[in-house]
Amino acid sequence: MYRYDEFDRAFVEARVAQFRDQVERRLKGEITEDQFKPLRLQNGVYLQLHAYMLRVAIPYGTLSSRQLRMLAHIARTYDKGYGHFTTRQNIQFHWPALAEIPDALADLASVEMHALQTSGNCIRNISADHFAGAAADEVADPRPYAEILRQWSSAHPEFSFLPRKFKIAFTGAERDRAAIQTYDIGLHLKRNAEGELGFAVWVGGGQGRTPILAKKIRDFLPHEELLSYVTAIVRVYNLEGRRDNKWKARIKIMVHELGAAEFARLVEAEWENLKGGDLSLPQADIDAIEAYFAPPALPDRPEGDAAVRAARLDSRTFSDWLDRNVVTHRHPDYAAVTVSLKAIGETPGDISDAQMDAVADIAERYGFGEIRVSHEQNLVLPHVARADLPAVHDALVAQGLATSNIDLISDIIACPGLDYCSLANARSIPVAQQIALRFSSLERQREIGELKLNISGCINACGHHHVGHIGILGVEKKGGELYQVTLGGAADEHASLGEIVGRGFGPEEIVDAVETIVETYLSLRHDRAERFIDLYRRLGAAPFKEALYGAEARVA
Amino acid sequence: MKVLTANRLFDGEAVWLAADHSWAETLPAAHVAHDEADEERLAAHGKLSAARNEVVDVELIDVQLVDGAIVPLRLRERIRAAGPTVRGDLGKQARAVPALAAA
């Protein structure tokens, strides 16, 4: 796993000291709120409805047990005993006092963590496939490249005041688990016909008020040219992107208005001056970073097959969990385990300090001390011997972390919404909870099959509603909440944007509406192999509109 | 009818301006302005307090009286006054003398 070098350590420690001084001066009244606000945002500190909020970066969603224990300590010491994992693989604490945040940041720095690049118009914390380094279908681990970009972009003077925030995601597999087409830049690590490593480069994706999927502007970029090419993209954007209108300032608008071909032409022209130069990565540098990400030595554990077979026969709960929450590892004796943070009726992505400590212990004992955060707001133990799966399952059950619902309707992505967020128009969490409770039977959920339901509390779309198979957007109407439903979105390699199905639903109607949609799907699908999204692509919105609004449309 | 609300600078706690010009931690203690002159007095005091670095994000919000209790018109402000609707154990609603429920 990557460990800070001396430069990183000194840099982060200097930032903590600087911010401590800034907070002290603010509390003494030596600087005004207008002066202080951009400073606190640069350190991940927002002001929300009830209190300040601290957002801590988790680069490419990778954590060690030691770091997760520190997050538990932060939750216990400076917050109210829990944290919230976000769709950007970060964690948020909802209740810290401003006066204590410098202490929290100092504690975080002791385990090489910080809150940099979690706010502001800079290159934000970079995300990656949560199964990176473990997935059986992966070409290569993309995280060393994410780390190279992180080092390059941290406090980079040219790119610290971009027209708007800038988000980059990586995948190392054909199957996109990192939603790269929804990013400003999405990078897909692959091999060409000659077996060389490189990237397909996607640009101009984004959600929010104007959702647009990224366009592929280059099918194969030699991997050593990653920095030169990304620099060319960001430079073109920095020079030509709009700064006059916040809603038009993201790169997606520029790519959309210019067209992908013209945008690519500008980038290639800029790149001509950069490629092969100082920004080309020497193989030795790539190797040095890659060494940090070297997977743990995985001893053969062939007894796993028998252990899993016996446990399957022994326990239906284990068997269900194995089918839903455990995926194939590149080493046949191992598996990657998804730890569900979506217990029925709980807040999606929330985790208590005790649960964090427990996951850290389980990871240490059975998973080489490695944990990942998924953008679907779950945790992952990327390397677990199959022989240890029964023990891991039991340990997770004891913590309420073994709900067998990954990719099912109760595995809901939900932003904090109006229960916490000062930008929200409506609540997200209670809607997620009520839907999960309505479909609480796991048997019924399995019968429905893969169904991604995403909820955002406002048009900023932190809850990824545009790319949910079923998306729910909360809006404010006449002082109350109203929920708009979109259908047909997807965030994988076949990404699509959901379409609004019709008028919105009140808080008392939305769960019924979701059930109607699900029942309509069940009544029309060919068989279980036809997932909700497949059926929507075959039949479109018409049957759902009829089921939701038919009677009312006929009356009108 | 309006009350003046803000967040306390040092810890971010949601607060409301009381009749004695102190910042109260719960909404029922807020002073309700019934006319424009009163609202202006509240706003002026808020500005002063922000300038003294006691609070941030000062705002006059619309309220109504329901059976004598102050109830903000917007759900957002009702949730600020109570706490997260999904965590009854947190926020003002969790105090010994509970604030009003949000929803």
Ligand code: SF4
């Ligand atoms: S989508 Fe809106 S309500 Fe939800 S977290 Fe983002 S800004 Fe807040």
